[in-house]
Amino acid sequence: MLEYFEDYEPGTVVEGGAEVADEAEMLAFARRFDPQPIHVDAAFAATGPFGGLIASGWYTAGLFMRLYAERYLSRVASLASPGVDELRWPVPVRPGDRLRLRATVLSARPSGSKPDRGVVRTRGELLNQDEQVVLSLLAVNLLRKRPASNT
């Protein structure tokens, strides 16, 4: 169980979850946030390079975040995230795809300025039912250290 900064040891892998890319939700998301034809126009998308609708990369990122928050990020110790690097969508997500999380701790170091916390860098991935990586990113998270009384 990843609870405090000290638990995020480099090499630790958390894997699991099953978020389905529901077609209606995918379309509603794209209509509001990413209304490009390839994401919202089924007839157009059918004639395109993917042979049908594909999810907005930001919807895929939302499904990733859901699993990352539920299964990886500590509920008691997570502070703000300054950002994300190398966000990639190597394989398109299609309606009905079943996606799971893989999160790997790359590094963990105590904060230089604030003694109560540390900085954890994570490779986050989302894989589909065919074991293809559909999303990959590098996340930076600030996590509180375990309180002295809990050691």
Place this chain on the structure above:
Amino acid sequence: MLEYFEDYEPGTVVEGGAEVADEAEMLAFARRFDPQPIHVDAAFAATGPFGGLIASGWYTAGLFMRLYAERYLSRVASLASPGVDELRWPVPVRPGDRLRLRATVLSARPSGSKPDRGVVRTRGELLNQDEQVVLSLLAVNLLRKRPASNT
């Protein structure tokens, strides 16, 4: 009007739009995609470092994408995007914030492998009503060149 690859000249700036971070939408998004207490639990958030609820960074990214798709990305020439780098959320977004887009073409080069398209790199930003940058990223987009008959 940015229509084909050739129109995305380095230094071009597109600015505008007004997306409001609606509290109900912000909460619904976070409950589904990013259920961390700071995004979904108003009582908890009130006692935290921000003194209230802040938007999931992925909701902010969604508002960015809406404006980016509507105002910057060509409807006729945009192909897939391989990814995004340096995604940052330097200032939190709060309910009621009014956000606008600023997109700056950083570079544009013809594709080395496919003669019909080019690669455009863009600094994308979202600014709030106080002129603070709340989201910043580097986007890579593939755009078709202008067809010869249209020149």
